[in-house]
Amino acid sequence: MVACEAAAVAFATVLFGVFLLVVGAEPFAVLGDMFDGAFGSSFSFQNSLVRAAPLMLTALCTLLPARIGMVVIGNEGALLAGGLAASAMAVFMQKIGAPGVLPMALIAGMVGGAAVIAVVGLLRELRGVNETISSLLVFYIVLAVFLYLVEGPMRDPASLNKPSTLPVLEENMMGPLPGLDVHGGLALGVVACLLAYVWIDHTRYGFAARVVGGGPRAAQLVGLPVTLMAIIVCAAAGAAAGLAGAVEVVAVHGSANASLYAGYGFAGILVAFVARHHALAVLPVALFLGGIEASGGLLQRRHDLPDAAVDVFKGLVFLAVLGSEPWVRMLRAKIEARGESKALEGATLVQTMPATEVGKP
Amino acid sequence: MSGVIRTVLAMTLAFTACSKSEPKSDAPVDKKESAAKGDKLTVGFVYVGPRDDFGYSQSHAEGAKSLAGPDIKILEEEKVPETIDVQKTLESMINLDGATVLFPTSFGYFDPHILKLAPKYPKVTFLHCGGLYTEGKHPENVGSYFGYIDEVEFLNGIVAAHASKSGKLGFIAAKPIPQVLRNINAFTLGARSVNPKITTTVVFTGDWSLPVKEADSASSLIDQGVDVLTMHVDSPKVIVQTAEKRGVYSVGYHTSQAALAPKGYLTGAEWNWSTVYKDYIAKIKAGQPWKHLVRGGLKDGFVKQSPYGAAVGADAQAASEAVKAKMVAGDFVIFAGGTKDNQGKVVIPPGAGLSQTDPSLEAMSYLVEGVVGSTGAGS
Numbered sequence: 001m002v003a004c005e006a007a008a009v010a011f012a013t014v015l016f017g018v019f020l021l022v023v024g025a026e027p028f029a030v031l032g033d034m035f036d037g038a039f040g041s042s043f044s045f046q047n048s049l050v051r052a053a054p055l056m057l058t059a060l061c062t063l064l065p066a067r068i069g070m071v072v073i074g075n076e077g078a079l080l081a082g083g084l085a086a087s088a089m090a091v092f093m094q095k096i097g098a099p100g101v102l103p104m105a106l107i108a109g110m111v112g113g114a115a116v117i118a119v120v121g122l123l124r125e126l127r128g129v130n131e132t133i134s135s136l137l138v139f140y141i142v143l144a145v146f147l148y149l150v151e152g153p154m155r156d157p158a159s160l161n162k163p164s165t166l167p168v169l170e171e172n173m174m175g176p177l178p179g180l181d182v183h184g185g186l187a188l189g190v191v192a193c194l195l196a197y198v199w200i201d202h203t204r205y206g207f208a209a210r211v212v213g214g215g216p217r218a219a220q221l222v223g224l225p226v227t228l229m230a231i232i233v234c235a236a237a238g239a240a241a242g243l244a245g246a247v248e249v250v251a252v253h254g255s256a257n258a259s260l261y262a263g264y265g266f267a268g269i270l271v272a273f274v275a276r277h278h279a280l281a282v283l284p285v286a287l288f289l290g291g292i293e294a295s296g297g298l299l300q301r302r303h304d305l306p307d308a309a310v311d312v313f314k315g316l317v318f319l320a321v322l323g324s325e326p327w328v329r330m331l332r333a334k335i336e337a338r339g340e341s342k343a344l345e346g347a348t349l350v351q352t353m354p355a356t357e358v359g360k361p
Numbered sequence: 362m363s364g365v366i367r368t369v370l371a372m373t374l375a376f377t378a379c380s381k382s383e384p385k386s387d388a389p390v391d392k393k394e395s396a397a398k399g400d401k402l403t404v405g406f407v408y409v410g411p412r413d414d415f416g417y418s419q420s421h422a423e424g425a426k427s428l429a430g431p432d433i434k435i436l437e438e439e440k441v442p443e444t445i446d447v448q449k450t451l452e453s454m455i456n457l458d459g460a461t462v463l464f465p466t467s468f469g470y471f472d473p474h475i476l477k478l479a480p481k482y483p484k485v486t487f488l489h490c491g492g493l494y495t496e497g498k499h500p501e502n503v504g505s506y507f508g509y510i511d512e513v514e515f516l517n518g519i520v521a522a523h524a525s526k527s528g529k530l531g532f533i534a535a536k537p538i539p540q541v542l543r544n545i546n547a548f549t550l551g552a553r554s555v556n557p558k559i560t561t562t563v564v565f566t567g568d569w570s571l572p573v574k575e576a577d578s579a580s581s582l583i584d585q586g587v588d589v590l591t592m593h594v595d596s597p598k599v600i601v602q603t604a605e606k607r608g609v610y611s612v613g614y615h616t617s618q619a620a621l622a623p624k625g626y627l628t629g630a631e632w633n634w635s636t637v638y639k640d641y642i643a644k645i646k647a648g649q650p651w652k653h654l655v656r657g658g659l660k661d662g663f664v665k666q667s668p669y670g671a672a673v674g675a676d677a678q679a680a681s682e683a684v685k686a687k688m689v690a691g692d693f694v695i696f697a698g699g700t701k702d703n704q705g706k707v708v709i710p711p712g713a714g715l716s717q718t719d720p721s722l723e724a725m726s727y728l729v730e731g732v733v734g735s736t737g738a739g740s
Contacts, residue, residue, distance in 0.1 A: 036457075043456045047449045147567060149535065153735065160724055161491065161538045162469050182443075252445045254473050258568065259443040297450050300438045301458060307411070307440040 002348045004323060004328045009288075010028075012320040016313045025303050037298035038291030043181075046314060050182045052290030054079075057190030057244035058268025059275065059282045060196050061117065064237040065131070066277040067200050068230055071215035074120055074135030075241045076265025077142035081244025084113025085144055086249045087256035088154065100170040106188075106246050114235040114243015116142060121234030132236075150257055164257035174251040185247035190283065192240050192359040197279035199236075208235055241265060265360035275319050291312070388465035392699055402462065402646060404428065405436040405454035407447060408731060409467035409595070412439045416596035416615040421466040421490070424634025425615065425621030428642055433528045438458055448478055455485055462645055464638070466490045470542075471505070477496045479503045489636075491540070493723065494654040504651060506637050509658030509717045512545035512688050513630035513666050515695050516681045517612045518551020520628050520669070521589040523677035524557050524610050525552075530561045530637060531587035533600055537736035539725040541593045544630075546729040546734060547695050548612075553731050555680065563734035569595040579603040589627070593740040601626065610672060626683075636662040658717055660689045703734075704726040 017027035038048050061075040089108030093101040120138055123129040152161040174184045200206035212219040212226050220226050248260050271289060277283035296310035401535070408418035418439060425435055438460055441450050447470050454460040461484065464476055468491040475487050479500035492505035521530050530552055534541045549561040560737035562585065564578040576599045579590055583604070590604045591612035598621060604611035605622035613619070613629025637655065638663045644651045669678055688691035697714040701707050708727050709715060715722055726734060 037453070041457075043452065050445055050449060073610065112430065160493075161540050162472070163538065248444070252473070257469075259469055262442045262444045263444075293446070294449065294453075295455050297438050297441075298457065301436045301454070307438075 004331065008320040008324045010311070015171060015316050015320070019183075019312055019316075020309075023305070023309075025068055025305060030299060030303050030305070033298045033302055034292075034295040037295030044294060046181050047294040048287060048291040049180075049186055050095075051288070051293045052124075052286040053182070053186040054244045054248065054264040055191045055268055055286040055289060056140075056193055056272050056282055057185070057247070058241045058265045059271035059286060060192060060240035060268075061113075061237045061265070061284065062199065062269045062277070063115075063275065063277045063279060064196060064240070064271035065121075065230075066272065067213050068233045069216060070121070070124065070230065070234070071132045072117060072120060072135045072234065072237060073132055073269050074139045074238075075268045076261065076263070077135070077139030078116045078238040078241035079245035079248075079265045080139075080146045080260055081116045081245065082109035082113035083245030083249045083256045083260045084149060084154075084165075085109055085242065086246035087165045087168070090172060090250065091166045094169055094172065100251060101168070102174060105168070105172075106243060109242045109246020109249070110239035111242070113167050113245060114239040116240025117241070118235040120233055121231040125230050136326060139265075146256070146261075147258065154256075156255065159255070159257070162257060164253075164255040166322070167255045168250055172250070173254060174247065183247065183251035185244070185251050188243060188247060192243065193279050193282050196236075198239075198277060205227050205229075211358040220349045231323050243270065244268075272317055274318060288317075292317075300321075371438075386451065401432055401434045402642070403434045403436065403454075403458060403460045404462045405451065405458070405460040405464065405641065406438070406464070407450055407465045407467070407470065408437070409443065409469070410440060412437065414596040415598040415601075415621065418466070418595070420615045420632040421464070421634055424475070424638045426463070426634070426637055427635035432598045432646075433642070441467075443467060443474070445474075448474050451475075451487075452479055452482075453550060455482055455643055457625075460485070462486045462488065462642070464488050464490070467705045468492070470557055475503060476500065486645065488740055496653065499653075501560065502529075504641075504653045504655065506641075506655035508632060508637075508663035509656065510630050510632065510664045511543045511695060512658045512717070513664050514544045514547040515551035516666055516685055516688075517591065517628055517630055518548040519612070519681045519684060520673055520677050521548070521591065522552035522555035523624050523674060523680065524627055524672060525556075525589045527557065527586045527588045529585070529587045530559060531579070531582035531585075531590045532561050532563045532732075533575055533582070533590065533592040533594060534563060534565050535571075535594050536567065537565055539723055542595050542728060542736065543720045543722060545732060546725070546727075549729055549731045550695060550700075551684075554684075555619075559731065561732050563728065565734070565737070566594065566705055572596070572599045575599050576603050580607070583607045583609055613667055619670060623671075625672065626667070626670045627673050628669050631665050631667055633662055633665045658688070659685065659693060696722065701730045703730050703732050705730070 020027040020030050037044055037124055039045050041272055058079060060074055065072040086105040086109035090105040093104055116138060120131050120135045123134050139191045147297040149166055154165045155163050156166045176183055198207060208224050211231055212224060212229055216226050245260060245262060249256055253259060271282055271285050275285045291315055292310055296307060299305045299309050300307060306308050388451045406421060408421055412418050412422035428435060436454050438450050441447050447465060451463055451465060454463060463485060471489050471492040475489055479487050479502050480613045483502055486502050491507050494503060494505040516739055519559035524681055532545050532548060534545060545563055546565060552559045557739060562582060566578060577595055579600045580603060582590060587611040591610060592600045592614055597618050599615050601611045601613060601618040601621045607626050610625045610627050611622050612627050616631055617629055619626045641651055694714040696709055698712040699707060700709040728734060
C-alpha cells in the first residue's frame with residue numbers, strides 16, 4: 001500500500017509544480033530547495049525530526065480512539081492540559097526540593113492529557129454525547145482554563161510581557177538526544193508509536209478494541225466491557241497528547257504559556273488520518289510533514305514565496321492521499337481476492353468464499 | 362560544538378553547490394562562493410505574523426526594506442511561531458544562508474529561544490525587539506530594542522477626545538500586560554487632558570491575533586456608544602475596517618491603516634524601525650560597538666504619528682502638535698505624580714512623576730482613572 005501513498009504524494013507534487021508555475025516560481029528549483037531544507041543536510045534532517053516529534057505523540061490522540069470506533073479531535077486540549085500539569089508538577093517538586101522532577105513532570109503531563117480525553121470517552125459512553133463535538137468543545141474549555149491559570153493564579157510575577165508559569169530549572173530540563181540536536185521528545189514519540197502498534201495490533205486487548213471498533217453492539221454481545229475499554233483507550237490517547245505538551249514544557253519552553261497553543265494537536269489529527277490510523281505509519285507521515293514545515297523557510301527566503309506556499313503543498317498532499325482512499329480499498333480488495341482465489345486453486349476445496357470481507361483488519 | 366556546526370556548514374555548502382552547478386564542483390569553487398558571500402552582510406528578519414498584516418509584522422518588514430542596498434542581503438521569514446520553530450528558522454538562516462545579524466522581532470522569541478541559541482553561535486549578533494537586556498545575565502552577542510510608543514498614544518488620545526461626541530472611547534487589546542496597559546493608560550490620559558470626563562472602555566480579547574473576536578468586540582463597543590476605536594493587537598486591520606463600516610472614527614497602531622478607512626481614520630501610533638535598524642547596521646558594518654539596551658521615543662525617531670486624517674480639525678491638530686513639541690524637547694511627563702488607578706488608588710507617588718526611562722513603567726500593572734475595564738488581576 002506504500003506504493004499507493006507514494007503515487008498520491010507524487011501526484012500532489014506535480015499539482016504543486018503546476019501551482020508554482022502559475023504563481024511565477026521555478027518548480028524544479030523550488031522542489032530542489034524544499035528537499036534541501038527538509039532532508040538535504042544533517043542540519044535540515046534534524047530540523048525535520050524536531051518538528052515531527054510532537055506530531056507523533058499528538059497523532060496517537062486521534063489514532064487510538066479511531067481503532068475503537070471513535071473520532072476524537074481534542075488533541076490540542078489534551079496537549080495544553082498536559083503542558084500545564086507538567087509545569088505545575090515540576091514547580092511543585094522544585095519547591096519541595098524532591099528529586100526526579102523530569103520524570104514526574106512527564107507523568108503529570110500524561111495524566112493531565114488522559115483526564116481530558118477520558119472525560120470525552122465517559123460522556124460518550126455514559127451520556128451518548130458525540131465524541132467528535134465534545135472533544136472539540138473540551139479543547140475550548142481547556143484553552144480558557146489554561147490561559148486563566150497561566151495569566152492569573154499560576155503566573156510567574158517576573159514574566160511581565162509574556163505571562164508564563166514559574167520556570168523549570170535548567171538542571172531539570174530534558175536535554176538533546178546523544179549526538180543530535182533534537183530533544184528527547186523524539187525518542188518518546190517513536191517509543192509511543194511502537195507501543196501503540198504492539199498494543200493495538202498485537203495484543204489480545206488490542207484485538208478486542210478493534211472488535212469494538214468494528215461493531216460495538218456485536219462486541220457487547222460477545223461480552224466485551226465496551227464502556228470501560230473505550231474510556232481506557234481514550235485515556236491512553238489523551239496521555240500521548242499530554243506527553244507532547246509536557247515535552248514542550250520541559251524540553252523547549254521551560255514553562256507553560258500561550259506558545260504551547262501552536263497547533264501541534266490539530267496537525268496530529270491530519271497525521272493520524274493520512275497514516276490511516278496505523279501507528280507505524282505515523283512515523284514516516286510525521287517526518288514528512290515535519291520536513292515540509294522545515295523547508296518552508298527556504299521557500300520564503302530563496303524564492304520569495306509567502307508562508308502559505310507550504311500550506312498549499314500540505315493541502316494538496318492530504319487531499320491526494322485521502323482522496324485516493326477508495327482506489328486503495330478497491331486495489332486491496334482485488335489483491336486479496338486474487339490471493340484467496342489462488343489459495344482456493346491450490347486446495348481441493350470446491351467451497352466458495354465471500355470476497356467481501358475486506359478493508360480494515 | 363563548533364566542530365559540529367562547521368561540518369554541517371560544509372555539508373550544506375557542498376550540497377547547495379552540487380544541486381546548483383553542474384555535476385560536481387571542486388572544493389576551491391566552494392571556497393570562492395563562501396568568500397563572495399562573506400563580503401555581503403547577510404541580515405535575517407523573522408516575523409510572527411504575515412509581513413503585510415497592516416500591523417506589527419509589517420512595521421518591521423518596512424524597517425527591513427529600508428536597509429536595502431548593494432552590500433547587504435536581507436532574508437525574511439514570516440508567520441514563525443514562538444516555539445522551537447523560531448530556533449530552527451534562525452539556525453537555518455545561519456547555517457544555510459550565512460546570516461550573521463538576526464532580528465527576531467516578536468517578544469516571545471527572546472526567552473527561551475534567543476537565549477538558547479546565542480551562546481551556541483557566538484559570532485552571530487541577535488538583536489531582539491521588546492526584550493529587556495540585562496547586563497551579566499544575558500549573552501554578549503544579544504541586544505534588545507524598543508520604542509516609547511506611549512508618547513504617540515498620548516497624542517492620539519488628544520486627537521480622539523476632540524473627535525468624540527459621545528465622550529466614550531474604545532480600546533481593543535490582546536492581553537493585560539505592561540506594554541499594553543501603558544498604551545491604554547497613555548491614550549486615556551491624553552484624552553482626559555482635553556476632556557476630563559471622557560472614558561476609555563477596554564476589551565481584552567486574550568490573544569494577539571483573533572480577527573473574529575476583534576471584529577465582535579469592535580461592534581459591541583460601537584453598540585455601547587463608543588465613537589472612536591483604537592487597539593493594541595498584532596493586526597489592527599479588522600477593527601479599523603469595522604469602525605469605518607459602522608461610521609465611527611478609528612485610531613491606528615503599529616503602521617498606518619489610513620488606506621483601510623479613508624473617512625474615519627484620525628491618526629495612529631506607528632513604529633519607525635528603520636531608524637533603529639539603520640543605526641545598528643551602520644555600527645556593525647563599521648565594526649563599532651553597539652548598545653545592548655536601546656530605547657527611544659518621538660525625539661529619537663523610533664516612533665511617529667500617522668498623518669492626520671480628513672476628520673481631524675485644526676484645534677485638535679494644534680493641541681496634539683503643542684504636546685508633541687514638548688515631548689521632543691524632553692520636558693513632558695505622561696505619567697504625572699499623583700496619578701490614580703481606576704479603583705481610586707494613587708499609583709504614582711505625588712511629585713515629579715515618572716520619566717520615560719523609569720523602569721517601573723515597564724512593569725505597569727494598573728489601568729488609570731477613566732478606563733472602564735479590569736486587568737483581571739486580583740479578581
